[in-house]
Amino acid sequence: xxxxxxxxxxxxxxxxxxxxxxxxxxxxxxxxxxxxxxxxxxxxxxxxxxxxxxxxxxxxxxxxxxxxxxxxxxxxxxxxxxxxxxxxxxxxxxxxxxxxxxxxxxxxxxxxx
Amino acid sequence: xxxxxxxxxxxxxxxxxxxxxxxxxxxxxxxxxxxxxxxxxxxxxxxxxxxxxxxxxxxxxxxxxxxxxxxxxxxxxxxxxxxxxxxxxxxxxxxxxxxxxxxxxxxxxxxx
Numbered sequence: 200x201x202x203x204x205x206x207x208x209x210x211x212x213x214x215x216x217x218x219x220x221x222x223x224x225x226x227x228x229x230x231x232x233x234x235x236x237x238x239x240x241x242x243x244x245x246x247x248x249x250x251x252x253x254x255x256x257x258x259x260x261x262x263x264x265x266x267x268x269x270x271x272x273x274x275x276x277x278x279x280x281x282x283x284x285x286x287x288x289x290x291x292x293x294x295x296x297x298x299x300x301x302x303x304x305x306x307x308x309x310x311x312x
Numbered sequence: 313x314x315x316x317x318x319x320x321x322x323x324x325x326x327x328x329x330x331x332x333x334x335x336x337x338x339x340x341x342x343x344x345x346x347x348x349x350x351x352x353x354x355x356x357x358x359x360x361x362x363x364x365x366x367x368x369x370x371x372x373x374x375x376x377x378x379x380x381x382x383x384x385x386x387x388x389x390x391x392x393x394x395x396x397x398x399x400x401x402x403x404x405x406x407x408x409x410x411x412x413x414x415x416x417x418x419x420x421x422x423x424x
Contacts, residue, residue, distance in 0.1 A: 231410050233412060233413075235413075241417070242416060243355075243413075243415045244415070245412045245413075248412050250410045289354065289355070293409060296409055297409070298343050298362055298406065298409055299345075299357060299370070300413060303354060304352070304353065304354040305354050
């Protein structure tokens with residue numbers, strides 16, 4: 200069965216630290232990849248997406264992610280986090296022409312000022 | 313342009329009561345989804361629809377029913393609420409498979 204795995208469930212960082220959140224998926228065909236963010240008490244918002252082309256994609260608020268096909272990975276990065284990045288981050292994959300997203304369980308990020 | 317609108321925002325039910333959650337989108341999206349979000353369990357798909365008049369089961373459909381009589385609306389019904397259905401419910405819509413999901417603001421449901 201297709202699945203998405205997020206390696207870090209809880210991450211605590213200090214402001215200005217670098218961030219990398221891991222995401223791996225299990226599907227051998229064409230994929231569309233997403234990272235969503237959920238700030239406390241809010242709904243999910245799209246951070247960035249990969250459909251095709253340059254495997255390094257840039258999103259909002261200084262986030263970027265790299266698609267490595269050989270590793271089935273789509274890790275999220277930010278060079279310097281801010282307190283306002285405190286949120287839950289979800290990786291999601293749409294496999295082939297399937298119209299359903301497969302979600303990771305999320306990573307809770309806390310940034311200490 | 314409101315995007316995806318969910319009503320109500322909050323609701324408290326007693327066990328055995330029924331209710332309907334409404335999701336409306338004004339983006340002419342074909343695909344619509346109902347998720348529930350519980351701590352430590354991420355988002356789980358309840359039901360979804362690939363077009364007006366169609367519905368399909370997701371991962372956790374038991375205890376819920378849905379209808380998509382109009383393209384812009386996707387209703388989620390709880391026939392006989394149970395405490396296990398206490399959750400935050402999110403509706404989402406999708407234009408096409410290589411586009412992102414648009415989410416509503418969520419409905420926080422408590423069943424006592």
